[in-house]
Amino acid sequence: MVPVPVLIEGTLRLQPFSLDDVDAYAHHFVDYEVVRHLSSKVPWPYPSDGVAAFFNHVMPLQGLSRWSWTLRRESDPDVIIGAIELWTPGIPEHRGFWLGRPFWGNGYMTLAADLVNRFAFEQLDVDRLVLSNAHGNDRSRRVKERQGARFIGLRPASFVDPRYNHAEIWEITKSDWSTSPRQVRGTAS
Secondary structure, eight states: OOOOOOOEEEEEEEEOOOOGGGHHHHHSOOOOOHHHHHHTSSSSSSOTTTHHHHHHHHGGGTTEEEEEEEEEEEEEEEEEEEEEESSSSSOOOEEEEOOOOOGGTSSHHHHHHHHHHHIIIISSOOSSSEEEETOOOOHHHHHHHTTTTTEEEEEOOBBBSSSSOOOEEOOOOOOOOHOOTTTTOOOOO
């Protein structure tokens, strides 16, 4: 077991999921413009007890095969602005995330993904991460491009927004990451 640490870099704090966060998590998540980019496994319309059910599913796996964080700004730590998760083994992807609309375009998700990559490669000793996004979700694509991930190809996939019908598949290896200027040196606790 590798516990889910708190990860901090600059103004961003990644904090492990907690059952106390259900309402705060739902505030920015239950928004079609956020959810539409996610796998069709995520129900829409989103049920009122959906976040609680999701957290109850995730919590027993924390530190074993799943590491899940909420994103918060250090200046406003009670507000959850997004979430990022890491899975090993992959499903086939190893990482997924969402970010509330008011926070798009500020670099928060790229920084969060950098912190999670560092954790995966340094703490879990993962050799490579397979990543994906809906083909057409340019914001998610840019996070991967900034991290130096390599585009592998497309595969059929189903998303909440039925206009998306393919996933882009990406890969970043430990050796690629170890030489990348994107490495962040945030603190973990």
